Amino acid sequence: MRNEYIPFLSEIKEVIRHTPIEYTFRMAYKGTVKPGQFFEVSIPKYGEAPISVSGIGDGYVDLTIRRVGKVTNEIFENYAGGSLFLRGPYGNGFDLSNYRGREIVIMAGGTGLSPVKGIVDYFADHPQEHSGMTLIAGFKTPNDILFLKEFAKWKRAMDVILTVDCAEGDTACQIGLVTEYIPELKVKDIRNAVAVVVGPPMMMRFSVQGLLERGFAEKNIWISQERKMCCGLGKCGHCKIGDRYVCLDGPVFNYTEGKNLID
Amino acid sequence: MGFQLNEQGFDALLSELSREYVIYAPKCFAGGNTFTDVDCIRYGTVKCVRDIVFDRKSDYSFKEAFLPVSETLFYFTEGETREADAPRKKGAVIFLRSCDLHAVKRLDEMYLNNGPEDFYYRRLRENTKFILMGCSQSFENCFCVDMDSSRSDNYSLSVDRKGDYYYVDCRDESLHALLKNNAAGELAVEPEYVRENKVHVHIPDNLSIQAAKSTIWDEYDSRCIACGRCNFVCPTCTCFTMQDLFYSENGKAGERRRVHASCMVDGFTDVAGGGSCRRKNGERMRFKVLHKVYDFKQRNGYHMCVGCGRCDDVCPEYISFSNCVNRLGDAMEEVEKHEK
Amino acid sequence: MDINTKKLKKNAFRVTKERGLTASRIRVPGGHLDAKYLLVLQEIAEMYGNGTLHITSRQGFEIPGIPFEKMPEVNEKLQPIIEGLQINQDVPGQGYTSSGTRNITACVGSRVCPYGCYDTTAFARRIEKAVFPNDLHFKIALTGCPNDCAKVRMHDFGIMGMTLPQFEPDRCVSCGACVRTCAKKSVEALKAVNYRPVRNEEKCIGCGECVISCPTRAWTRSRKKYYRLTLLGRTGKKNPRLGEDFIKWADEDSIVKIILNTYEYVEKYIDRNAPGGKEHIGYIVDRTGFEEFKRWALKDVQLPAIAEVYTPLYWKGVKY
Numbered sequence: 017m018r019n020e021y022i023p024f025l026s027e028i029k030e031v032i033r034h035t036p037i038e039y040t041f042r043m044a045y046k047g048t049v050k051p052g053q054f055f056e057v058s059i060p061k062y063g064e065a066p067i068s069v070s071g072i073g074d075g076y077v078d079l080t081i082r083r084v085g086k087v088t089n090e091i092f093e094n095y096a097g098g099s100l101f102l103r104g105p106y107g108n109g110f111d112l113s114n115y116r117g118r119e120i121v122i123m124a125g126g127t128g129l130s131p132v133k134g135i136v137d138y139f140a141d142h143p144q145e146h147s148g149m150t151l152i153a154g155f156k157t158p159n160d161i162l163f164l165k166e167f168a169k170w171k172r173a174m175d176v177i178l179t180v181d182c183a184e185g186d187t188a189c190q191i192g193l194v195t196e197y198i199p200e201l202k203v204k205d206i207r208n209a210v211a212v213v214v215g216p217p218m219m220m221r222f223s224v225q226g227l228l229e230r231g232f233a234e235k236n237i238w239i240s241q242e243r244k245m246c247c248g249l250g251k252c253g254h255c256k257i258g259d260r261y262v263c264l265d266g267p268v269f270n271y272t273e274g275k276n277l278i279d
Numbered sequence: 280m281g282f283q284l285n286e287q288g289f290d291a292l293l294s295e296l297s298r299e300y301v302i303y304a305p306k307c308f309a310g311g312n313t314f315t316d317v318d319c320i321r322y323g324t325v326k327c328v329r330d331i332v333f334d335r336k337s338d339y340s341f342k343e344a345f346l347p348v349s350e351t352l353f354y355f356t357e358g359e360t361r362e363a364d365a366p367r368k369k370g371a372v373i374f375l376r377s378c379d380l381h382a383v384k385r386l387d388e389m390y391l392n393n394g395p396e397d398f399y400y401r402r403l404r405e406n407t408k409f410i411l412m413g414c415s416q417s418f419e420n421c422f423c424v425d426m427d428s429s430r431s432d433n434y435s436l437s438v439d440r441k442g443d444y445y446y447v448d449c450r451d452e453s454l455h456a457l458l459k460n461n462a463a464g465e466l467a468v469e470p471e472y473v474r475e476n477k478v479h480v481h482i483p484d485n486l487s488i489q490a491a492k493s494t495i496w497d498e499y500d501s502r503c504i505a506c507g508r509c510n511f512v513c514p515t516c517t518c519f520t521m522q523d524l525f526y527s528e529n530g531k532a533g534e535r536r537r538v539h540a541s542c543m544v545d546g547f548t549d550v551a552g553g554g555s556c557r558r559k560n561g562e563r564m565r566f567k568v569l570h571k572v573y574d575f576k577q578r579n580g581y582h583m584c585v586g587c588g589r590c591d592d593v594c595p596e597y598i599s600f601s602n603c604v605n606r607l608g609d610a611m612e613e614v615e616k617h618e619k
Numbered sequence: 620m621d622i623n624t625k626k627l628k629k630n631a632f633r634v635t636k637e638r639g640l641t642a643s644r645i646r647v648p649g650g651h652l653d654a655k656y657l658l659v660l661q662e663i664a665e666m667y668g669n670g671t672l673h674i675t676s677r678q679g680f681e682i683p684g685i686p687f688e689k690m691p692e693v694n695e696k697l698q699p700i701i702e703g704l705q706i707n708q709d710v711p712g713q714g715y716t717s718s719g720t721r722n723i724t725a726c727v728g729s730r731v732c733p734y735g736c737y738d739t740t741a742f743a744r745r746i747e748k749a750v751f752p753n754d755l756h757f758k759i760a761l762t763g764c765p766n767d768c769a770k771v772r773m774h775d776f777g778i779m780g781m782t783l784p785q786f787e788p789d790r791c792v793s794c795g796a797c798v799r800t801c802a803k804k805s806v807e808a809l810k811a812v813n814y815r816p817v818r819n820e821e822k823c824i825g826c827g828e829c830v831i832s833c834p835t836r837a838w839t840r841s842r843k844k845y846y847r848l849t850l851l852g853r854t855g856k857k858n859p860r861l862g863e864d865f866i867k868w869a870d871e872d873s874i875v876k877i878i879l880n881t882y883e884y885v886e887k888y889i890d891r892n893a894p895g896g897k898e899h900i901g902y903i904v905d906r907t908g909f910e911e912f913k914r915w916a917l918k919d920v921q922l923p924a925i926a927e928v929y930t931p932l933y934w935k936g937v938k939y
Contacts, residue, residue, distance in 0.1 A: 018398070019362060020398065021352050022360050058535075061529050062530070063535075082551065101360070216554065242552075243556075244547070247521070249395055251389065252520065252537075254548060258575040263394070279548075308836075311836060312836070312839075313830060313833075315782070315840060321836065339835075339836070347789065348788070348790045415767075506834045507792075539792045541794065541834075
């Protein structure tokens with residue numbers, strides 16, 4: 017009998033620091049992973065936490081981890097040659113076939129950029145597979161921006177709006193909430209355009225509302241839910257919303273389903 | 280096949296069974312409840328039939344025998360993990376009521392079918408025999424009849440105590456000989472079951488998730504204290520929380536355990552970034568109630584609640600789950616009126 | 620009219636401000652009694668008194684307006700109450716044998732109250748049995764828990780219920796209720812270490828709030844009941860003061876023994892010339908020194924191993 021709770025050891029290949037509290041760990045992993053899926057990561061001195069896959073490559077996955085409190089500092093500072101225990105990947109992830117050949121809008125708030133980064137990367141590398149793409153990424157302040165180096169690459173392949181809620185002094189990005197950019201989205205065939213929205217609950221709610229008002233169809237919008245999860249296996253119950261388990265049935269939900277999920 | 284056993288015979292049966300099984304039954308923990316000199320009836324291992332409490336409902340359910348309140352899953356060091364040994368090596372014999380036996384099905388659903396099979400649950404669930412304790416009458420707050428859980432036939436043995444004798448129905452071929460050897464007589468036995476409860480529940484046919492929008496939940500914001508007792512006593516609540524204990528300074532050696540969790544208690548939905556859902560106690564009540572009598576059924580085809588009424592028995596604020604269920608009709612009427 | 624006031628006072632009657640009239644004082648150890656005795660009291664009040672009844676500050680009853688000459692009849696009428704409450708008595712039918720040692724008061728305790736750590740009335744009755752009748756002026760009170768609703772610190776002997784919380788780690792789900800409750804309602808004796816509460820034994824006052832707040836029976840009460848014994852609090856004119864902690868985690872037997880020992884000590888050291896032969900124990904202890912008192916009080920007392928004796932004791936209070 018397989019014990020799904022026992023994690024495997026994965027080597028930390030590289031660590032990329034985005035902000036003083038957010039780092040991407042490039043972890044050795046061989047196997048099929050989809051953007052939007054997550055791993056249960058054992059963080060020394062903290063415990064297990066579900067972390068979305070923020071990048072997928074040959075023999076590795078990227079896991080972007082936010083430093084929580086003082087206790088987890090150590091792994092962020094003493095990572096060289098280290099390893100972490102992982103379980104996963106779990107969850108359904110994004111199905112790229114839903115977006116291929118269509119006009120795509122990606123809206124990400126804060127760490128919500130991690131789960132959609134795989135989609136953005138894919139279409140940045142395969143621009144011929146979309147027929148128009150916009151990324152709207154919002155962060156609290158310029159200091160919170162994740163994957164800053166990637167934005168230059170993405171800008172070459174799609175429209176990118178990088179915005180912050182507020183900023184002091186000069187900043188290269190725009191100021192304002194992601195929802196403010198919905199009215200000026202350049203979309204040719206709005207009924208067939210697709211959108212992916214991931215971020216804090218309020219951001220998702222108002223973004224989806226904005227997209228629907230612009231004429232996006234419910235069935236063409238996907239969201240991803242962040243919930244507490246202790247197992248990733250449909251057992252612990254923390255991630256249940258209505259009759260759905262975010263770890264098994266999500267975290268990615270088509271909005272036609274997602275709209276009926278009441279916490 | 281039915282048997283009549285006297286106390287000696289039953290004790291001999293238990294003693295034989297205990298060679299291969301740990302025997303769990305509701306026991307009296309003298310003075311072991313919240314208030315002074317109040318006994319607690321909960322599960323423990325028993326050696327003789329006198330240890331088993333027949334005339335009262337257990338305050339806490341049998342589930343602790345499968346799902347220990349706290350269970351170490353494995354130990355870890357820098358590069359290795361070691362699975363924790365099972366809390367018991369033997370199989371288990373569990374004395375329980377009909378409602379509880381129905382609850383086993385719900386636990387199995389969650390731990391064996393909802394997603395991949397749970398190793399630890401399976402390990403304790405394997406080689407378990409159930410002994411149904413007949414209910415000659417309904418206890419306070421029970422509503423098993425309306426939840427369709429007052430009768431069971433998927434037991435190894437049933438037992439009813441009448442006077443000095445124990446009447447046993449045996450449905451487990453492998454135990455026939457054992458019964459025969461210890462019985463005072465053979466006769467047809469049908470376990471006692473409850474035909475009528477004082478408490479009735481009605482789950483409206485038109486119940487939908489829209490009930491979440493009703494105002495019936497609001498009063499629980501102030502009435503409920505979010506202590507979680509209703510969950511901890513429930514035979515069908517299955518949630519747990521993972522805890523890592525670190526033996527070393529660097530946090531790389533330690534153990535991971537899981538402990539029972541309650542969706543009523545603070546912190547159940549807290550995510551690392553500081554977010555949480557259902558901050559109000561009324562929202563938690565709604566989440567729990569609808570899980571028990573609505574969304575579990577959406578997913579699995581039958582209700583989660585088995586009507587044991589322990590949640591009502593234990594609530595320090597006298598909040599009645601069954602009464603809340605009976606208000607769902609009003610809730611639907613309210614939201615539907617609003618929709619129109 | 621020729622009445623021996625010393626004798627009538629000892630017989631639990633009173634000299635009242637109204638000449639010729641007395642009041643009968645009924646003791647109710649532990650303050651709990653069968654309701655049927657109220658009918659007896661009603662009959663006495665209406666037949667011999669002025670039809671009223673006073674509920675005393677020491678949980679007894681006082682029936683005023685009784686003519687002195689009716690005292691023997693009242694004593695006869697009181698007999699069922701005296702017997703029913705199992706009050707020690709020298710001569711049946713002649714009322715209370717003495718009045719110096721006052722009624723032993725108690726809060727309602729664990730018979731009713733969720734916080735009560737023991738049956739206060741039962742323990743009060745046990746003490747009553749051991750100490751009454753006695754002419755010495757002793758005030759003893761019992762309260763179920765450290766909330767001290769019975770205000771036992773205003774008494775010579777204050778007995779406060781305690782439970783020694785028992786923790787079963789494997790039943791703990793880390794809900795935090797005990798730690799929060801202890802901090803908010805009690806003395807902050809619990810803190811969470813590795814997800815589970817750790818009890819500061821020194822700080823813990825045995826109130827049982829952790830047990831009450833625990834949803835899983837990880838915390839339970841000790842089978843054995845424990846008590847805090849406070850000493851020599853008093854009201855009065857010269858120096859009213861609160862009783863000080865003498866023993867924490869004491870047991871019933873020791874408390875009874877200490878009280879009986881104190882009677883011997885007072886017999887030895889009381890000022891025989893004190894007005895009415897009546898002297899608060901505290902003033903005697905002030906005279907002999909606490910160490911001498913302690914030597915008498917703890918004679919042949921076998922305290923449980925866990926018990927902590929505080930010594931020396933100093934009292935504060937208002938001095939006039």
